[in-house]
Every structure is written in C-alpha cells, then in structure tokens.
Amino acid sequence: DIVLTQSPDSLAVSLGERATINCKSSQSVFYSSNNKNYLTWYQQKPGQPPKLLLSWASTRESGVPDRFSGSGSGTDFTLTITSLQAEDVAVYYCHQYYTTPCTFGQGTKLEIK
Amino acid sequence: QITLKESGPTLVRPTQTLTLTCTFSGFSLNTDTVGVGWIRQPPGAAPEWLALTYWDDEKRYRPSLKSRLTITKDTSKNQVVLTVTNMDPVDTGTYYCAHSPSYGLLYFDYWGPGTLVIVSS
Numbered sequence: 246d247i248v249l250t251q252s253p254d255s256l257a258v259s260l261g262e263r264a265t266i267n268c269k270s271s272q273s274v275f276y277s278s279n280n281k282n283y284l285t286w287y288q289q290k291p292g293q294p295p296k297l298l299l300s301w302a303s304t305r306e307s308g309v310p311d312r313f314s315g316s317g318s319g320t321d322f323t324l325t326i327t328s329l330q331a332e333d334v335a336v337y338y339c340h341q342y343y344t345t346p347c348t349f350g351q352g353t354k355l356e357i358k
Numbered sequence: 359q360i361t362l363k364e365s366g367p368t369l370v371r372p373t374q375t376l377t378l379t380c381t382f383s384g385f386s387l388n389t390d391t392v393g394v395g396w397i398r399q400p401p402g403a404a405p406e407w408l409a410l411t412y413w414d415d416e417k418r419y420r421p422s423l424k425s426r427l428t429i430t431k432d433t434s435k436n437q438v439v440l441t442v443t444n445m446d447p448v449d450t451g452t453y454y455c456a457h458s459p460s461y462g463l464l465y466f467d468y469w470g471p472g473t474l475v476i477v478s479s
Contacts, residue, residue: 285465287405294454294469295405306467338404340465346420347464349404 247271247341249350257358264326266353268339273319276343283343286315286324289352290335298337299324331357360384362394362455362470370449370477376442380455380470381435387413388433393458395466396429396440398475400451411438412461447477 248271258264274283282302287295297306302322303315312327326333334357339350366378378396385392395410409429410418419427428441438455452474456466 283463294456294472295466296469297465297467300465300467340405342464345418345464346422347407349406352404 246346247274247344247348249339249341249348251337251339251350251353253353254351255354255356257356258326258329259358260331261328262358264329264333264355266324266337266339266355268317268322268324268350270320270322270341274341274343275319282318282322283341284315284317284322285340285342286313287338287340287349288333288335289338295338326355329355329357360457360468362457362468364453364455364470364473366453366473366475368474368476370445370475372446372477372479374445376440376445376449376475378440378442378453378455378473378475380438380440382438382455382457383436385457386433387411387431387436387438389413391461393461394431394438395456395458395464396438396453397456397466397469398449398451398453399472400448403451405454407464408442409440410458410464412458418464445477450475450477 252267284302286299289295299315336352362382393412396408399405411429426443431438452472454472457468
C-alpha cells in the first residue's frame with residue numbers, strides 16, 4: 246500500500262497568516278500517460294464527514310475558496326491556505342487514488358494561534 | 359443535488375455481522391458512470407477506504423479486508439449495502455458512504471453524514 250506521511254501533525258497559525266501542510270508519498274502518484282497526480286486534499290471539521298477541497302493535487306472543487314491551493318508532483322505535495330480564517334480550523338488529510346487500496350495521510354490538525 | 363445517508367445498528371457484538379445501508383439521491387447507479395464507496399474512520403484516526411461498487415456492478419475491496427466485506431447495490435431503491443463479517447472491537451468507528459465521480463477513480467466528492475458503529479460485548 247502507498248503510505249502518505251503528512252507534516253506537521255499539528256499546526257497553529259494566526260488569523261490572516263499562511264498555513265502550509267505537506268504530504269509525502271512512499272511512491273509516485275503521477276501518471277505520465279495523462280500528466281496527472283492522483284492526489285486529493287480533504288478538510289474535516291469535528292462531527293462532520295471529510296469535505297473534498299482539491300482533486301488532481303491542485304484542482305479546486307466548486308465552492309472552495311481560492312485561499313486554498315495545492316501544489317507538488319510525484320511524491321511531494323503541499324496544501325497552502327493563504328490568509329487563514331477562523332472557519333478553516335479543521336483536520337486536513339491528503340489522499341491518493343493512484344493505486345488500490347486508496348490511502349489517506351494521518352492528518353494535520355490546524356488551529357488558530 | 360447529490361445526497362447520501364447511512365443507516366444501520368449502532369452497537370454490534372463481537373463475531374457478529376454488520377450490515378449497513380447507504381441510501382442516495384441525485385444520481386443513478388444504473389446509468390451514470392459513477393460509483394458508491396464505503397469508508398470508515400476509527401475514533402481520532404484517519405479515514406480508511408473499504409469497498410466500492412460501480413454502475414456496471416464492478417466491485418473493488420480493500421485487499422486486507424476483502425474476505426470479510428461484501429458490497430451490493432439495489433438500483434431500484436437507490437441503495438448500496440455493505441456487510442462486514444466477524445466484527446471485532448477494532449472495527450469500531452464512523453462508517454461513511456460516499457459518491458465517486460468517475461469510473462476507476464477511487465476518490466469521493468460527496469459523503470454521507472456517517473453512522474457510528476461500536477463493537478462491544
């Protein structure tokens with residue numbers, strides 16, 4: 246199985262500042278035939294299901310604020326939240342769908358400093 | 359508007375079989391090239407994908423749990439059912455069903471609210 250390792254495990258950022266979460270894959274999730282990275286980012290708030298933020302590593306889902314962005318390729322990926330808002334407090338997960346079974350990172354807990 | 363909702367028992371005894379039902383609306387598993395999957399999340403841990411079924415009855419399972427899992431669909435009722443045999447306390451967690459937007463892609467864009475399953479004697 247592909248192992249996704251996120252860093253840091255937890256993060257405290259001041260309102261209006263930038264938050265950066267990293268995700269490292271144990272093997273590449275880049276498919277050269279279509280030039281796509283098979284990686285998503287999810288946001289999960291307490292008592293709620295995960296919410297899909299980004300697919301294909303960097304494509305924002307409809308309705309997701311543009312302060313959320315994704316970058317990276319192959320084995321190293323980053324979720325960036327510019328200008329952190331109070332409602333962004335959550336646990337964030339990266340997830341790969343390159344191979345079966347699809348797998349999730351262990352999560353990064355984002356709090357307000 | 360796509361919605362999904364899970365239903366099933368909250369408490370299951372060890373060794374029993376768990377049966378969960380996902381009732382969905384806003385899409386068809388008869389004609390649309392989409393899938394419905396099940397994902398579980400132990401308390402305080404990351405989600406773990408379990409199984410998925412597609413419109414053409416193609417099914418995929420988490421290899422490490424394949425012997426215990428069965429996923430079926432009833433397109434006339436817009437339902438997908440997951441059974442998990444030989445339940446153990448480590449199977450405790452919130453079970454979600456979710457919509458997969460494209461054939462062959464194991465990611466999920468719409469999720470149900472989840473149902474908590476506790477395995478205890």
